Amino acid sequence: MPKSVYIHIPFCKSKCLYCGFYSKPPNQYDVKKVLNAEIAELKKSSFSKPAQTLYIGGGSPASVGIDSLCEFLSKVVELTGKADEFTVEINPADADENLLVNLKNIGVNRISIGAQSFIQSELDFLGRKYSVEKIDQTIKNAKQAGFNNIGLDLIFAVPGSNLSNWRQTLKKAIQADVQHISAYSLSYEKNTPLEKTKSAGKVKAVDEELDRKMYETVIKELAKAGFEHYEISNFAKPGFKCRHNLTYWKNEYYLGIGPAAASYIGDWRIENISDIEKYVEYIEQNENAAAEKIKISPLEKASQTAVLNLRLIEGIDLKEYQQKTDLDIYKFFGKSIEKNLNLKLLQLKDNRLSLTKQAMPIADSVLCDFAQPD
């Protein structure tokens, strides 16, 4: 039974250029009805109570309004019990002092702020509708509200950016004295406005060399500032790794609630329908909202576990791997392991198989070797 619960709030006041998540403007929907449907879905889903981790993501959860969100979260907590880690994502554009205080009161103990950049021109380019000052203010408000587990999301390799811009963003993020930082190279997701302008030749991605430099810079700078690099894009102060997200990379079960949310339960990977109206309709008719349900074979599980584990800096715990998958990793990936060890892209230490430092920027070229047996 899943110990982690993800709840998707499919609303956002304005869609950012690069965003590939499913979200719609809240004013076009009967938000209450949608949130009620999510509560109904949660009610009939099985998971271990109290949930160990609870993660509210979006969209922008706060875009539905403080009252609606707080009412919703209270109902959620009634169902899940008090989670050890209870995260809510915050878009600075939708955040104020009140919101953070209220979240704290409901029992939220971790917030993840979608800051993205401390360079105004980059925020503007990405379609983020707030100022750098608003980020500072949001962090301040969170701290004042009593949050001592704050995460920041950052994006690098924004077109037009350079290394000194990125250093500036990192400096400000470090100064903000938060516990967790996720740093993502900007990706061009299919069917996003950003990807379309890039295909049309109107926007040029930063070149590979700079992208790599920026990635190496964040690894170095955050290490200096006392953050532990624990996943390809994630960094945490000691004791503050995101436990919810670790569920994904350790390939453990999780429950996803809401339109477009994904679950992994009992070796089934399930994805809810990406359509708010249909989602509500299904739930109201007491049907499940799955649009896709895939049974994961033992071999696929072995692949997925390897790929996901390797995203962690600690890599694959080979003993645990054997126990979990009941498969001998060398039997299916022996050639790939040997090849990548020879190329010094993988390393074997203390019965753990992990990416080397130089493999990090080209991790997919190694991970793909584990996507299916040799």
Added chain:
Amino acid sequence: MDIANIRNFCIIAHIDHGKSTLADRLLLLTGTVNQRDFKEQMLDTMDIERERGITVKASAVTMLYTLNGVEYMLNLIDTPGHVDFHYEVSRSMAACEGALLVVDASQGVEAQTVANAYLAVDSDLEIIPVINKIDLPAAQPKVVAEEIEHILGINKNECFHISAKSGQGILELLEAIITFLPPPVVDLTKQTKALIFDSHYDEYRGVICYVRLISGRLNPGDKILMMGSNRSYQVSELGKFTPGMKKIDSLGAGEVGYVIANIRTLSDITIGDTITLAKEPAKKALPGYKKPLQMVFSDFYPGNNTDYTHLRAAFEKLSLNDASFTFVPQNSPALGFGFRCGFLGLLHMEIIQERLERENDIEVVQTAPTVTYEVVETSGETYRIDSPSQLPEKTKIAELREPFVKLEIITPKDTIGNIMKLSEMKRCQLIRTDYISPTRVMMEFRAPLAEIVYDFYDQLKGISRGYATMDYEFIGFEVGDLVKIDILVNKAIVDALSLIVHRSIAEARGRKMLVKLRKAIPRHQFEIPLQAAIGGKIIARESIKAFRKDVTAKLYGGDVTRKMKVLKRQKEGKKRMKSIGSVQIPQQAFMSILDTSD
């Protein structure tokens, strides 16, 4: 039938000049095929022949026609028109007394018209010149008749003007075949002699020999002897092609037909061999044919989803129907187990490759084609090699010889300049230039086969707006200043990429090969040095830069399924390539190196 009422003839033409259409028309007019059963290119039975509109295998058909109350038997032997199939053309001619030389009224005399006409003259055939497609708006039958007279020495007034498509002039032509072409020469020797001029393999009946009876008679039940191989068989069936196989009771002197005699595989017979009767054998065999000469060689390795045994079975099956290509097992350190194959020419190679893949549902990795070289060792030993890897140590080589051909090109005169440039680049030496009409010339070159074997024809078409045509004929081996270029990928020699070239162009070619390879090999996790070397000396370098960034930034719960698919594809892409050391080389890289274009 009285031998005086038999006519054996073939149709020869440049590709696309309407040979098969004319054959179709004759079949219709003689009532051999009725309108209802008719389909285009009746005589081309392979899919590939119909699709490409070319004839690959020779075939034979018997037609009956009554003129002035006398019934005649007309045996038409269809021949391929492409330069690669000279061998089959000359084979067919040996079974004929006459030839229809078909020339397109809008295109005029082309290189293969000339080559085929010369072959016909050499075979002592009576030639009827035929100008086809006279109903086309661009037809210039008068100009074409002049060309025929000028270049082939045939009286322009003897030309028949026809349209095989509409049927215009066909009746006159048909009657001319009877009145103008001679009947078979009567060989008065009593012993039976039959020339095997072609064969094909039938799954149920075994080998079917196409024969022309020179003397005597064949009957079912006869014990026959193959004079060349000294094997004997018993005739189980005789027949004619009409154009389907039709059983008959007996084949007489001068006639053309087929013999089935429980022969298991094509390799049991030799095309050009003489069939005689075991109980009363002929004293001397017919002159026969030279063995086909494979001039172009290429390695075939099993590709994806194909294994070696599968590939071997496919080659064996194909060789049942085409005795003119060879295949021998080959082991490449880089590519593993495969076959070294020899072909008559490039089109022949292409056709075999296509038939392999199409008829057997297999995939092959093919290396760039090369020609045969002749090695003279310091010990005096002389032998031929068909792969650069067979070249002995440098110190052992006294001489290295390469094959030369007589190359004939017919082209509009305003393209002469371009053709001269191309021929210089390809080490061709101009022997002579003949004006075949005020606007067109025939140029003859001595050319190294290696230079024209690969993309010469494409380039020729390009620089002549598609007008130039060519034909070539092997003339012999000549000493050349030849060197072997080795290609090193990530510091290791990849044998399948080695190449023998003339020293004068070795450096330029080496550089070009590396540029092509750099484009064909995808970037890896590390930098890959590419080097071209001659005898250990590096003559060119390139490198494939490592990719620097390839990592998915976000991978959370909702991304797993989609991302796994992407990674799976990435791995499959790697698998499709040949692994050489830690470098993955895609299949097209092995072919791309010979592409000399920029």
